[in-house]
Amino acid sequence: LAGSSEQRKADSYNYWGAGVSVPAVSAAPILNRSFTITADLDVPAPAQGVVMALGSRFGGWSFFVQDGTPVALMAASQLAGDQSRVVASGTLPAGKSVLTYQFVSDGGVNAGGEMRISVDGREIGRGRIARTISKLPEMTDTLDIGFDADTPVTAEYRDGGRFNGTLSRVDVNIDS
Numbered sequence: 001l002a003g004s005s006e007q008r009k010a011d012s013y014n015y016w017g018a019g020v021s022v023p024a025v026s027a028a029p030i031l032n033r034s035f036t037i038t039a040d041l042d043v044p045a046p047a048q049g050v051v052m053a054l055g056s057r058f059g060g061w062s063f064f065v066q067d068g069t070p071v072a073l074m075a076a077s078q079l080a081g082d083q084s085r086v087v088a089s090g091t092l093p094a095g096k097s098v099l100t101y102q103f104v105s106d107g108g109v110n111a112g113g114e115m116r117i118s119v120d121g122r123e124i125g126r127g128r129i130a131r132t133i134s135k136l137p138e139m140t141d142t143l144d145i146g147f148d149a150d151t152p153v154t155a156e157y158r159d160g161g162r163f164n165g166t167l168s169r170v171d172v173n174i175d176s
Helices: none
Strands: 012-016 020-023 035-043 049-056 059-066 069-075 083-087 095-105 113-119 122-129 142-145 166-174
Touching: 012 020, 035 049, 035 059, 049 069, 049 166, 069 095, 069 113, 069 122, 083 113
Parallel strands: none
Antiparallel strands: 012 166, 020 142, 035 095, 035 166, 049 059, 049 142, 059 069, 069 083, 083 122, 095 113, 113 122
């Protein structure tokens, strides 16, 4: 923005392959807004592991696959019951597919919203995220692709959340 001290973040972020870890300050800004995550993947049956995670159990998002079933989890804090979890009703097919997580925010700080999960353009899950967070509590938090570094968002993962398939690309689009 010309003449402004405020730096505008991009609307689209592309991460190539698993093993990517980006400091939260440089990552796709998914807090307090609507967004869509699209992952091109190739998986065995059953798929396991983190597609993308941001933050920690003290506050963060995790988009992962558990026993072949896509899951979206928002940890508003580490307190029991302060997490929202949306689980798909179907599983990922073995082989190549496109997995999409779309969050439609109610708008406003710490607002909740609706999470939609799709595979190859077909919706397989939908549910409510009660509330979100407006900032990450730990300065060392990262956005991770294919695993969940440092303090994980959830203890539900096996093998540190390492994704057991191939993540070719993860795109994050921010709704204005």
